[in-house]
Amino acid sequence: MRLSSLFLPSHRALNLLALTSLSLTVHPPHLLAQTLPLPEQLIALNSPAGQNLLRESEAQADFVPLITQYVTQENQAFCGIASMVMVLNSLDLAAPLAPAWNRGYFTQDNLFNAATEAVIPREKIAQQGLTLEELAGILASYPLQVERHHGADVSLEQFRQLIVTNLAEANNFVVVNYLRRAIGQERGGHISPLAAYDADTDQVLILDVSRYKYPPVWVKVEALWNAVNTIDSVSGLTRGIVTVERTTAPHSFRDR
């Protein structure tokens, strides 16, 4: 490469500059790229490869119910809250009133009540997010059967089995608490629901609730197991998964 090419904008760069200035003319606010680059070992659901994996997925009973309830975490600490809203709405539980619509529907605001405050106050969640126990505790305050599995307590085979069994069945769901940087993402502890499993490649689909930051990704089960086998400094325990099952009949007409 000639030295000058480092300084002279290429044809493509000039095009981008032209487009940028056009955009800036039309939209005075600063415009920003959406989402961060993915590490090579992760496959975006949106990519052709990611959509292929979904088509071939052997365990995806949870995919449509969950993704139709996909939400973005409302603030940096609400990954667990957003994950629970998705699960509670997917399970079609009787829901508290959502005042904006005057209907029953779980939101990242009306999920909270006296029972959840007793597990951990909302204000504290806004500061530090949720540990695996607190996540399970809030879910258990609803009429659900909840199981908690810390990374240190399950072998890779057990971890895979728990996930695959759950994803193959509708009306129960699995939420994962993992360390992002262990799978090559930025950066700390995170919580999101799982939606599908592909046996051929041994990968699982995370419906990442920070949609402003990352797309849903396929990740190797072993990589995710390593990422839950990390210590949460708040609890002093390893992260892990929570499985959730409805113990009452669905309340709406959605599945009839």
Add this chain to the structure above:
Amino acid sequence: MRLSSLFLPSHRALNLLALTSLSLTVHPPHLLAQTLPLPEQLIALNSPAGQNLLRESEAQADFVPLITQYVTQENQAFCGIASMVMVLNSLDLAAPLAPAWNRGYFTQDNLFNAATEAVIPREKIAQQGLTLEELAGILASYPLQVERHHGADVSLEQFRQLIVTNLAEANNFVVVNYLRRAIGQERGGHISPLAAYDADTDQVLILDVSRYKYPPVWVKVEALWNAVNTIDSVSGLTRGIVTVERTTAPHSFRDR
């Protein structure tokens, strides 16, 4: 029916009462059923039949991109705004700052700017929603190629062709403005994106943005065509569809 059966709760009603009172014991806030019953001619995406239609759908390039950006309209008048947020994020356009996350991402708040105010003020949208022209006008204020087709201007065959062609291609999308009661739902004019088409049954999938009220539904193309061939009293014109295509390169790393 004996008169007494109108007053005596049935076995099923008693069961529902028992469930309700149990739930009320666990959760003091009033609990409500999610979503309304669907008319027989509509199939919920969530149902086994609805998921089968998706698996067999011949044109579903838009499904994954759109549903990963699924949002609920923030108030009763923002169906068009929510639909556009889904489309803009699915198209991966450079986005304004979303302050809650300090990243670029379209929301039902930062979508508005001086250019959209010139089409129709936000305050007016909050009162009366959007007409098809206003929907197209706001989209055209972004760097997009936008086409508007009123129901009165397209035959059933043209309507089907526009939808199927669009849904078979990624990176362009179609938003529909229809009269709910014409397809058996409650009740007025509504706007939502379309996500997939099934040729065998000639049905199209609407990703209804009022998720607190209805699930995504499969509807016959002819029924939807009839529902766009209705007069919007605000514009005095028929409803219809808007197609949207990106005119610039994607700005994020999502598809790379």
